[in-house]
Amino acid sequence: MRARVFVTLKPSVFDPQGRTIVDALQSLGYQNVADVRQGKYFELDLATTERAQAERLAADVADKVLANPVIESYRVEVD
Amino acid sequence: MKFGIVVFPGSNCDEDAFHAARDLFGQEAEYLWHKDADLKGADVLILPGGFAHGDYLRTGAMARFSPIMGAVRAFAERGGPVLGICNGFQILLESGLLPGAMLRNKGLKYRCEHVHLRVEQTDTPFTGAATVGQVLSIPIGHGEGNYFAPPDMLERIEANRQVILRYTDPAGRIDQAWNPNGSVNAIAALCNEARNVVGMMPHPERACEALLGGEDGRMIFESIVRSPKGFALQGAHA
Numbered sequence: 149m150r151a152r153v154f155v156t157l158k159p160s161v162f163d164p165q166g167r168t169i170v171d172a173l174q175s176l177g178y179q180n181v182a183d184v185r186q187g188k189y190f191e192l193d194l195a196t197t198e199r200a201q202a203e204r205l206a207a208d209v210a211d212k213v214l215a216n217p218v219i220e221s222y223r224v225e226v227d
Numbered sequence: 228m229k230f231g232i233v234v235f236p237g238s239n240c241d242e243d244a245f246h247a248a249r250d251l252f253g254q255e256a257e258y259l260w261h262k263d264a265d266l267k268g269a270d271v272l273i274l275p276g277g278f279a280h281g282d283y284l285r286t287g288a289m290a291r292f293s294p295i296m297g298a299v300r301a302f303a304e305r306g307g308p309v310l311g312i313c314n315g316f317q318i319l320l321e322s323g324l325l326p327g328a329m330l331r332n333k334g335l336k337y338r339c340e341h342v343h344l345r346v347e348q349t350d351t352p353f354t355g356a357a358t359v360g361q362v363l364s365i366p367i368g369h370g371e372g373n374y375f376a377p378p379d380m381l382e383r384i385e386a387n388r389q390v391i392l393r394y395t396d397p398a399g400r401i402d403q404a405w406n407p408n409g410s411v412n413a414i415a416a417l418c419n420e421a422r423n424v425v426g427m428m429p430h431p432e433r434a435c436e437a438l439l440g441g442e443d444g445r446m447i448f449e450s451i452v453r454s455p456k457g458f459a460l461q462g463a464h465a
Contacts, residue, residue: 157330160377161330161375162330162333162375162409164330164331164332164333164334164335164373164409165331165335168335213284213288214284216285216288216321216328218320218327218328218375218376218377218380219328219330219375
Protein backbone atom coordinates (compact mmCIF):
# COMPACT_ATOMS: atom_id res chain seq x y z
CA MET A 149 0.00 0.00 0.00
CA ARG A 150 0.96 3.59 -0.32
CA ALA A 151 0.87 6.19 2.40
CA ARG A 152 1.09 9.93 2.04
CA VAL A 153 2.37 11.87 5.03
CA PHE A 154 1.87 15.64 5.24
CA VAL A 155 4.02 17.37 7.84
CA THR A 156 3.27 21.00 8.67
CA LEU A 157 4.36 23.46 11.31
CA LYS A 158 1.76 23.83 14.04
CA PRO A 159 -0.44 26.93 13.58
CA SER A 160 1.18 28.59 16.60
CA VAL A 161 4.69 28.25 15.12
CA PHE A 162 6.04 31.02 12.91
CA ASP A 163 6.86 29.77 9.40
CA PRO A 164 9.60 32.00 7.93
CA GLN A 165 9.50 30.27 4.54
CA GLY A 166 5.72 30.53 4.23
CA ARG A 167 5.92 34.22 5.14
CA THR A 168 8.56 34.89 2.51
CA ILE A 169 6.52 33.04 -0.13
CA VAL A 170 3.30 34.93 0.63
CA ASP A 171 5.18 38.21 0.49
CA ALA A 172 6.60 37.23 -2.89
CA LEU A 173 3.19 36.16 -4.21
CA GLN A 174 1.60 39.41 -3.11
CA SER A 175 4.35 41.40 -4.76
CA LEU A 176 3.59 39.45 -7.96
CA GLY A 177 0.03 40.73 -7.80
CA TYR A 178 -1.67 37.83 -6.02
CA GLN A 179 -3.25 40.09 -3.44
CA ASN A 180 -5.93 37.51 -2.68
CA VAL A 181 -3.40 35.03 -1.34
CA ALA A 182 -3.72 35.97 2.31
CA ASP A 183 -1.27 33.48 3.83
CA VAL A 184 0.99 30.54 2.95
CA ARG A 185 2.21 27.78 5.20
CA GLN A 186 4.97 25.58 3.85
CA GLY A 187 5.28 21.94 4.81
CA LYS A 188 6.77 18.61 3.81
CA TYR A 189 5.17 15.80 1.84
CA PHE A 190 6.31 12.16 1.92
CA GLU A 191 5.16 9.20 -0.15
CA LEU A 192 5.81 5.86 1.50
CA ASP A 193 5.68 2.55 -0.34
CA LEU A 194 4.67 0.00 2.28
CA ALA A 195 5.18 -3.72 2.01
CA THR A 196 1.75 -4.56 3.34
CA THR A 197 -1.72 -4.97 1.88
CA GLU A 198 -3.56 -4.38 5.13
CA ARG A 199 -4.95 -0.92 5.50
CA ALA A 200 -4.89 -0.80 9.30
CA GLN A 201 -1.32 -2.03 9.40
CA ALA A 202 -0.30 0.51 6.76
CA GLU A 203 -1.88 3.31 8.74
CA ARG A 204 -0.13 2.23 11.94
CA LEU A 205 3.22 1.93 10.21
CA ALA A 206 2.97 5.32 8.52
CA ALA A 207 1.86 7.00 11.74
CA ASP A 208 4.71 5.34 13.63
CA VAL A 209 7.28 6.60 11.12
CA ALA A 210 5.74 10.07 11.12
CA ASP A 211 5.68 10.20 14.91
CA LYS A 212 9.22 9.02 15.49
CA VAL A 213 11.10 10.38 12.50
CA LEU A 214 9.30 12.49 9.89
CA ALA A 215 7.78 15.06 12.25
CA ASN A 216 9.11 16.80 15.34
CA PRO A 217 6.11 16.94 17.70
CA VAL A 218 7.40 20.09 19.42
CA ILE A 219 6.86 22.19 16.29
CA GLU A 220 5.09 20.04 13.72
CA SER A 221 1.92 18.03 13.24
CA TYR A 222 1.18 15.47 10.55
CA ARG A 223 -1.65 13.85 8.64
CA VAL A 224 -1.56 10.40 7.05
CA GLU A 225 -3.55 9.17 4.03
CA VAL A 226 -3.39 5.54 2.96
CA ASP A 227 -4.57 3.85 -0.24
CA MET B 228 40.02 15.89 32.44
CA LYS B 229 39.26 13.78 29.40
CA PHE B 230 37.14 15.21 26.60
CA GLY B 231 35.12 12.90 24.38
CA ILE B 232 34.31 14.53 21.04
CA VAL B 233 31.43 12.73 19.33
CA VAL B 234 31.88 12.43 15.57
CA PHE B 235 28.89 11.91 13.29
CA PRO B 236 29.18 11.58 9.52
CA GLY B 237 28.90 15.25 8.56
CA SER B 238 30.35 16.72 11.78
CA ASN B 239 32.79 19.45 10.79
CA CYS B 240 33.72 21.22 14.02
CA ASP B 241 35.01 18.09 15.74
CA GLU B 242 38.65 18.92 15.01
CA ASP B 243 38.23 22.48 16.28
CA ALA B 244 36.80 21.20 19.57
CA PHE B 245 39.56 18.59 19.82
CA HIS B 246 42.20 21.26 19.13
CA ALA B 247 40.78 23.56 21.80
CA ALA B 248 40.61 20.82 24.42
CA ARG B 249 44.01 19.26 23.78
CA ASP B 250 46.26 21.93 22.31
CA LEU B 251 44.92 25.05 24.02
CA PHE B 252 43.84 23.68 27.36
CA GLY B 253 46.24 20.76 27.66
CA GLN B 254 43.53 18.21 28.34
CA GLU B 255 43.19 14.66 27.15
CA ALA B 256 40.84 14.35 24.20
CA GLU B 257 39.51 11.51 22.12
CA TYR B 258 37.13 11.20 19.18
CA LEU B 259 34.07 9.02 19.72
CA TRP B 260 32.65 7.59 16.50
CA HIS B 261 28.85 7.70 16.36
CA LYS B 262 28.57 3.96 15.68
CA ASP B 263 30.39 3.07 18.89
CA ALA B 264 28.61 2.87 22.18
CA ASP B 265 31.81 3.30 24.20
CA LEU B 266 32.58 6.69 25.69
CA LYS B 267 36.20 5.60 26.35
CA GLY B 268 36.20 6.96 29.86
CA ALA B 269 35.46 10.56 28.86
CA ASP B 270 34.72 12.96 31.73
CA VAL B 271 32.97 15.48 29.51
CA LEU B 272 31.25 15.05 26.14
CA ILE B 273 31.10 17.52 23.28
CA LEU B 274 28.64 17.10 20.42
CA PRO B 275 30.26 19.36 17.82
CA GLY B 276 28.87 21.46 15.01
CA GLY B 277 28.34 20.37 11.44
CA PHE B 278 25.60 18.64 9.51
CA ALA B 279 25.21 15.22 11.13
CA HIS B 280 23.99 12.65 8.59
CA GLY B 281 23.48 15.58 6.20
CA ASP B 282 20.57 17.07 8.16
CA TYR B 283 18.34 16.37 5.17
CA LEU B 284 15.10 15.81 7.06
CA ARG B 285 15.58 18.19 9.98
CA THR B 286 18.73 19.25 11.76
CA GLY B 287 19.73 16.55 14.23
CA ALA B 288 16.76 14.35 13.33
CA MET B 289 18.81 11.33 12.26
CA ALA B 290 21.74 11.79 14.64
CA ARG B 291 19.52 11.04 17.61
CA PHE B 292 19.29 7.45 16.33
CA SER B 293 23.07 6.97 16.16
CA PRO B 294 24.22 4.11 18.42
CA ILE B 295 26.36 6.40 20.58
CA MET B 296 23.34 8.47 21.61
CA GLY B 297 22.20 5.72 24.00
CA ALA B 298 25.51 6.02 25.85
CA VAL B 299 25.33 9.84 25.71
CA ARG B 300 21.84 9.76 27.23
CA ALA B 301 22.92 7.36 30.00
CA PHE B 302 25.99 9.54 30.71
CA ALA B 303 23.79 12.65 30.88
CA GLU B 304 21.29 10.92 33.15
CA ARG B 305 24.11 10.02 35.55
CA GLY B 306 24.99 13.71 35.74
CA GLY B 307 27.87 13.72 33.26
CA PRO B 308 28.52 17.09 31.61
CA VAL B 309 27.45 17.24 27.95
CA LEU B 310 27.91 20.26 25.68
CA GLY B 311 26.17 20.50 22.31
CA ILE B 312 27.53 23.20 20.02
CA CYS B 313 25.42 24.37 17.06
CA ASN B 314 24.46 21.11 15.30
CA GLY B 315 25.25 19.39 18.60
CA PHE B 316 22.63 21.64 20.25
CA GLN B 317 20.14 20.70 17.52
CA ILE B 318 20.87 17.00 18.15
CA LEU B 319 20.30 17.41 21.91
CA LEU B 320 16.93 19.03 21.15
CA GLU B 321 15.88 16.28 18.74
CA SER B 322 17.00 13.69 21.30
CA GLY B 323 14.87 15.25 23.99
CA LEU B 324 17.90 15.83 26.22
CA LEU B 325 17.04 19.52 26.02
CA PRO B 326 13.55 21.01 25.63
CA GLY B 327 12.32 22.81 22.51
CA ALA B 328 13.16 22.78 18.80
CA MET B 329 14.96 24.78 16.12
CA LEU B 330 13.29 26.59 13.23
CA ARG B 331 14.80 28.19 10.15
CA ASN B 332 16.35 31.56 10.94
CA LYS B 333 13.74 34.29 10.88
CA GLY B 334 15.31 36.04 7.89
CA LEU B 335 15.97 32.68 6.18
CA LYS B 336 19.65 33.58 5.81
CA TYR B 337 22.58 31.53 6.97
CA ARG B 338 24.15 33.81 9.60
CA CYS B 339 27.90 33.64 9.97
CA GLU B 340 29.24 36.41 12.20
CA HIS B 341 30.30 37.34 15.71
CA VAL B 342 27.38 37.94 18.06
CA HIS B 343 27.12 39.42 21.55
CA LEU B 344 25.96 37.10 24.29
CA ARG B 345 24.97 37.94 27.83
CA VAL B 346 25.75 35.31 30.43
CA GLU B 347 22.54 34.56 32.34
CA GLN B 348 23.54 31.68 34.62
CA THR B 349 26.86 30.44 35.93
CA ASP B 350 25.85 27.31 37.85
CA THR B 351 26.53 24.90 34.99
CA PRO B 352 29.74 22.99 34.23
CA PHE B 353 30.20 25.18 31.13
CA THR B 354 29.69 28.68 32.52
CA GLY B 355 31.22 28.44 36.02
CA ALA B 356 34.17 30.66 35.02
CA ALA B 357 31.90 33.50 33.85
CA THR B 358 30.04 36.17 35.77
CA VAL B 359 26.34 36.87 35.41
CA GLY B 360 25.76 39.78 33.04
CA GLN B 361 29.14 39.41 31.35
CA VAL B 362 28.93 40.02 27.59
CA LEU B 363 30.85 37.65 25.34
CA SER B 364 31.62 37.96 21.66
CA ILE B 365 31.52 34.53 20.00
CA PRO B 366 30.81 33.60 16.37
CA ILE B 367 27.74 31.81 15.07
CA GLY B 368 27.33 29.99 11.77
CA HIS B 369 23.89 28.49 11.18
CA GLY B 370 20.74 28.52 9.09
CA GLU B 371 18.50 26.91 11.69
CA GLY B 372 19.15 28.53 15.04
CA ASN B 373 15.76 30.08 15.62
CA TYR B 374 15.05 28.50 18.99
CA PHE B 375 11.41 27.78 19.71
CA ALA B 376 9.52 26.40 22.67
CA PRO B 377 5.74 26.48 23.13
CA PRO B 378 4.57 29.00 25.79
CA ASP B 379 4.10 26.54 28.66
CA MET B 380 7.51 24.93 28.02
CA LEU B 381 9.14 28.35 27.72
CA GLU B 382 7.64 29.40 31.03
CA ARG B 383 9.13 26.34 32.74
CA ILE B 384 12.52 26.95 31.12
CA GLU B 385 12.60 30.53 32.37
CA ALA B 386 11.27 29.63 35.83
CA ASN B 387 13.99 26.98 36.19
CA ARG B 388 16.71 29.46 35.09
CA GLN B 389 17.64 27.18 32.18
CA VAL B 390 18.57 30.00 29.78
CA ILE B 391 22.36 30.30 29.90
CA LEU B 392 23.14 32.83 27.17
CA ARG B 393 21.01 35.42 25.35
CA TYR B 394 21.70 37.41 22.19
CA THR B 395 22.11 41.06 23.11
CA ASP B 396 23.61 44.31 21.85
CA PRO B 397 27.26 45.04 22.70
CA ALA B 398 26.18 46.51 26.06
CA GLY B 399 24.23 43.40 27.05
CA ARG B 400 20.76 44.79 26.37
CA ILE B 401 18.17 42.60 24.68
CA ASP B 402 17.21 44.14 21.37
CA GLN B 403 15.51 42.32 18.49
CA ALA B 404 17.88 44.08 16.09
CA TRP B 405 20.73 42.10 17.69
CA ASN B 406 18.91 38.78 17.67
CA PRO B 407 20.46 37.09 14.60
CA ASN B 408 17.89 34.34 14.05
CA GLY B 409 14.63 35.27 15.78
CA SER B 410 15.07 32.92 18.76
CA VAL B 411 12.28 33.25 21.30
CA ASN B 412 13.39 35.31 24.33
CA ALA B 413 16.71 35.80 22.49
CA ILE B 414 17.84 32.37 23.69
CA ALA B 415 21.33 31.42 22.47
CA ALA B 416 22.09 28.65 24.98
CA LEU B 417 20.19 26.65 27.52
CA CYS B 418 20.63 23.76 29.95
CA ASN B 419 18.46 20.88 31.14
CA GLU B 420 16.76 20.90 34.53
CA ALA B 421 19.67 19.02 36.11
CA ARG B 422 21.99 21.71 34.60
CA ASN B 423 24.64 19.24 33.36
CA VAL B 424 23.53 19.24 29.70
CA VAL B 425 24.06 22.52 27.82
CA GLY B 426 23.30 23.42 24.21
CA MET B 427 24.57 26.58 22.54
CA MET B 428 24.35 27.87 18.97
CA PRO B 429 27.53 30.01 19.13
CA HIS B 430 30.89 28.30 18.57
CA PRO B 431 33.23 28.75 21.57
CA GLU B 432 35.83 26.48 19.94
CA ARG B 433 36.19 29.06 17.17
CA ALA B 434 36.91 31.85 19.64
CA CYS B 435 39.79 30.54 21.74
CA GLU B 436 42.72 32.25 20.02
CA ALA B 437 43.34 35.92 19.29
CA LEU B 438 44.60 34.89 15.87
CA LEU B 439 41.08 33.74 15.02
CA GLY B 440 39.50 37.03 16.02
CA GLY B 441 38.68 36.58 19.67
CA GLU B 442 39.17 34.59 22.85
CA ASP B 443 35.80 34.87 24.58
CA GLY B 444 35.05 31.22 23.84
CA ARG B 445 37.79 30.26 26.29
CA MET B 446 35.37 30.93 29.12
CA ILE B 447 33.35 27.83 28.19
CA PHE B 448 36.44 25.58 28.16
CA GLU B 449 37.92 27.19 31.26
CA SER B 450 34.67 26.48 33.08
CA ILE B 451 34.90 22.79 32.20
CA VAL B 452 38.56 22.46 33.04
CA ARG B 453 38.31 24.43 36.25
CA SER B 454 35.16 22.77 37.54
CA PRO B 455 36.06 20.29 40.26
CA LYS B 456 35.85 16.80 38.82
CA GLY B 457 33.42 15.82 41.54
CA PHE B 458 30.93 18.47 40.46
CA ALA B 459 31.37 17.66 36.82
CA LEU B 460 30.96 13.95 37.21
CA GLN B 461 28.57 13.36 40.07
CA GLY B 462 29.10 9.64 39.61
CA ALA B 463 28.68 9.69 35.82
CA HIS B 464 30.80 6.57 35.49
CA ALA B 465 29.20 4.72 38.39
